[in-house]
Structures are given as C-alpha cells and as structure tokens.
Amino acid sequence: MNSQIRMPFDDRLRGMFASGAPLHGMFIGLPAPALVEMCAFAGFDFVVIDNEHGSADLQTTEHMLRAARASGVVPIVRCLRHDIARVLDLGTSGVQVPMINNAAEAEDLVRRVRYPLPGGQGGQRGVAFSNRAAGYGAFGGAEHIRRSNDGIGVIAMIETPEGVANAYNIASVPGIDAVFVGPTDLAHSMGHEHRWQEPEVMQAIEHTLREVARAGKCPGTLAASKSEEERLAGFGTRYFAQVISGVIAQALKQAAAR
Ligand code: 3PY
Ligand code: MG
Numbered sequence: 208m209n210s211q212i213r214m215p216f217d218d219r220l221r222g223m224f225a226s227g228a229p230l231h232g233m234f235i236g237l238p239a240p241a242l243v244e245m246c247a248f249a250g251f252d253f254v255v256i257d258n259e260h261g262s263a264d265l266q267t268t269e270h271m272l273r274a275a276r277a278s279g280v281v282p283i284v285r286c287l288r289h290d291i292a293r294v295l296d297l298g299t300s301g302v303q304v305p306m307i308n309n310a311a312e313a314e315d316l317v318r319r320v321r322y323p324l325p326g327g328q329g330g331q332r333g334v335a336f337s338n339r340a341a342g343y344g345a346f347g348g349a350e351h352i353r354r355s356n357d358g359i360g361v362i363a364m365i366e367t368p369e370g371v372a373n374a375y376n377i378a379s380v381p382g383i384d385a386v387f388v389g390p391t392d393l394a395h396s397m398g399h400e401h402r403w404q405e406p407e408v409m410q411a412i413e414h415t416l417r418e419v420a421r422a423g424k425c426p427g428t429l430a431a432s433k434s435e436e437e438r439l440a441g442f443g444t445r446y447f448a449q450v451i452s453g454v455i456a457q458a459l460k461q462a463a464a465r
Contacts, residue, residue, distance in 0.1 A: 213276070216298040216340050218358025220281050223252065224384040224425040229440065234285070234450045236261030240274035242451060247278035255448060258286040258294070259305055269297045269339060283362065291319045296338035301360030303387060308369040310376040317382030320361050322352045329356060360384045362427070362446075365415050366392035374415040378422035385425035385446050388415050416442040 223230055232253035233246045238261065246254050256263060256271050263271060268284065275282035276298070283301040284294040291302050302320060307313050321330030332355075336347025340355065363377055364370075366389035370377065378386045390403035390412060399405045403412070412428065419426035420443030427446025430436040436447050 214346050214354070215272075215276060215342055216355070216358070217276055217281055217300045218354055220253070220283065220300040220360035221358060221384055223281065224360060224446070227445070229445045229447065230425075230427075232283075232446075232448050233454070234448055235271070236263075236450070236452060238263035238267040238271075240267070240270045243271045243274040243280065243282070244278045246451070247275065247280035251280055253281045253283055253300075255303055256282060256284045256299075258284055258290060265293060265297065268294060272298050272339070275300075283360065285364075288316070288319065291316075292333055295320065295332060295355075295359065296335065296340050298338070298340040300358070301362060301384070303362035303364060305364045305389065305392070306366050306370070307363035307377055308367055309373045310380050313363050313377045313380040313383050316363060317361055317380060320359055321356050321382065324352075324356070362387050364389050367396045368393075368411070371411045371415050374418035375422050378419040378424040383424060385427050386415070386419040387427040387446065387448070388412050390429055413442050416444050419443070 230252045232251050232255060234255045234257045235242050236257035243254050254275060256268055258268060272282050281300050283303050284299040285303040286294050288304060294302060304316050307316060318330035320332060322332045322334055323329045336344045336351060341347045341351045361383055362385045363383050364387045365374055365377065377383065391401055393411060394401055394403040394408045397408055397411065399408055416426040425446050426444045428439060428444060430439055430447040431449060
C-alpha cells in the first residue's frame, strides 16, 4: 500500500485561523489552475477561488483545487449560498460567502457546510462519497464525515450596514471561523459608491474588525499594501487578501511603460 497517498481535501484551514498567526492570500477570479500554483510558489498561505465575481466553471474550480493540493497552498472558494454544496464536494478547504447580514444567516451558512450527525447534531450538507472530496469513495464513511465537519473553514463576509451592526453576533455563531469585510460592497451599500476611504466607511470597517476580534474569531479584509496591512493589524486583523487581477494589471502597466 502506498503510504504517500494524500486525501484530496486539505484540512489545515481552521487550525490556521485559530493559530493567531497572520495569513496572506490572493483572490483568483481568473479560471486558471496555473495561477493557483504561482500563488503557492510565491509563498501565499491561501487562495480564494472567486466564484462570486470570477468566471471559473465547476470543472475548472475542481482543477484549481487540485492545483492547490498539489502545490501546498490552502484553497477557499468564495461562492453564493446555492453553490456551497457543489464546491464542498469538489474538495475545497473552506467557503467564503458574501453578504451575511445577521446571526440567523450565519447559522444557516454553518449548517450548509456541516454533515448531519447522530442525535440531530451537525448540519444539512448532503452526503455522497463518490465525489473528489471523499476520494471518489476511497476515503468515504464516518472518517470523511468527521474530518469534513471538523476541518472545513467557514468565512462569513460582512458587506452591508446591517452586517456591520450585527458583526459581534455573526462572528459569535459557533462554526464561523473568520469574518471578512468587503470594503467595496460596504462603501456602495452605505451610499458612498466605491469610496471605502470615506471616514464613515473606514469607521464601519474598523468597528467590524474589532467586533470580530472581540468575539474571538479571525478578522479579515483586503489589504493592498504593507502599510495598510499594519494599520488593519492594529484592529486585530489577521486574514489579509489581495486581488490577483489588480496585481497582474499593475505589473503589466509597469512592463508596458518601460
Ligand atoms: C468587496 O470589497 O466588496 C469584496 O467583496 C472584496 O473581496
Ligand atoms: Mg463584495
């Protein structure tokens, strides 16, 4: 028996959130497994395959998850609620879901991620062992249920004033590991279009990050520069993401200007 065989889904994410260490990653909205590998080889801790705004279909998403497993970077998929079941079966390590506005929505999110357990415990994830997450049946059964329920990370996004007002309650929901503030949507929903640097929006972002830290969960948001990251770390932020299309566009502009 080959002792080197690895289970398809990587269960390190929740431990990373709980560790207290800062985490750095990249949103990837382009349908390209090679970009996942490039992020891994560059040293990022995680990638967020962006199926809210990106164009990857499910097959490409599965290939991107394979690329993450092969290269060693932990993959999260950002997706809409109705896609959670599919990307879990493809073998993601975590899901990040936009526009969570209150504790009831956060509880619903956790239930969608967890398999049902005896005694009415757990959640409502549909069970199949034929998918990639369970090794196409090779790693099915009770051990897969336990490893999935214990190992898959759940990240709620706060992007509205209602979410900001309920930040502590959202973060306190058992099973929510991290809360990520979406500054662009938050600025728009507060009536400031894309101007997240407006003082009112900056205050809402800070308040949310501090409330998530107070609830003992991992606060996260976008941080495009080191100085921005240091400012956000002052509020307890530990989960920092950049956007790969922005990084590439900036590099291309510099290359074109030579
Ligand atoms: C936002 O800024 O709205 C986001 O979703 C960032 O990922
Ligand atoms: Mg958003």
